[in-house]
Amino acid sequence: MQSLTEENYLKSIYGLAQKPAEKITPTALAASMCVNAASVVDMIKKLTDKKLINYDKHKGVKLTTLGSKIAIDIVRKHRLWEVFLADKLGYSWDVVHDIAEQLEHTKHQELANRLDKFLGYPEFDPHGDPIPNAHGQLPATANVLLSEIEAGKTCQVTAVKDTSAVFLQYLEQLSVGIRTKLKVIEKIAFDGSMIIQIGKANRTTVSKKFAENLFVA
Amino acid sequence: MQSLTEENYLKSIYGLAQKPAEKITPTALAASMCVNAASVVDMIKKLTDKKLINYDKHKGVKLTTLGSKIAIDIVRKHRLWEVFLADKLGYSWDVVHDIAEQLEHTKHQELANRLDKFLGYPEFDPHGDPIPNAHGQLPATANVLLSEIEAGKTCQVTAVKDTSAVFLQYLEQLSVGIRTKLKVIEKIAFDGSMIIQIGKANRTTVSKKFAENLFVA
């Protein structure tokens, strides 16, 4: 059994691991947990002893199979509670996260499954993030290309079609990774290029070829 | 803001205060919290400093107005979550308590009210315990006498009609107090006496006169 704090670390590590290519250093984890790096070093020791993570100076922190299972379970509960708060209690999507943080640590093996059933087995939370099912599997995200998204819509990167180094490097340069949120601002009729907003800040124009190689949901 | 532990102490004190006449000593509180009396003494100091309780060697522990408000709020949340778990997720009444213990500490001023509305403003939880409303008021419990309860039904003592010392002493002797749960096993047609189960264990026969002097809900 893990403490609330340990669970929050696992969740944080899981979250950081969604942006691959970035290794999870004590400093990165400290920033994401809003604690001092010294505290993180202590916790890394503890979670390593409990076989929930592996830590290698060069590779950074990685969840073990068990650690990953626990983290996914917390994420599942978090997102299900978000759906509950939004769908049943009428909360807006910007509020649900903080409340769900408090509900996600409830321990009772059946609870998440009952809640899931009650909510009608939702696949995505109010932010569009996928909800792991009872087996920890994420819903298969439809193979929609960025190029098919209409102007004004928001979506989220789920995968890349072209996996060449040059494309991945380009993505990195644009700070686009798995789960990055994109908003299509405008589609240029002339050549199919798109003006998109990446995350919260940067607005960029990308080519038709670019948009045809990025899967979104 | 109080910690989770502080909240649990307040809740426990509130619960013990429901059985009046019994003063809340450090030992009683220790038993109810399943901790050592020494720990309770520490917490009494802390809660006193925070002006949530008053402690007098002779009168025992009492909640201040503020402490009482907080305790009632936790009880409200606890019981609302119990209703949610039973009504919406199909849990049986013997399971909901432990899960609700984990949900009751969720902090968000509006949450309880939204949940209350969603559940249709229930007045009693699955155990028959009254749910405080948004203003901390308990629902007016109907003036039903034990004698009016049908065989097989379970109810809970809400008040006494006859307040004479002999009656109260008799109640004490039977371990019947406010909030004690009673189950009517059988009603004897001949003289109106009743076989009732008191709490979990004792089964006793009580007279018609007895049953006509106890209010239940």
Add this chain to the structure above:
DNA sequence: AATATAAATTAGGGTAGTCTAATTATATAT
């Protein structure tokens, strides 16, 4: 009233999780 028992309190210590400050290791730049 004196004594035995029980309750309350104090003293001192443990664990989990946090911090700051100091140190060591690693990466970067000249």
Add this chain to the structure above:
DNA sequence: ATATATAATTAGACTACCCTAATTTATATT
């Protein structure tokens, strides 16, 4: 290749909550 900056780690300390053991204070019994 060495100096510098950044990251990782260690040392030591703090708070919240809990404990045991010893002591003091009440309560009951004879």
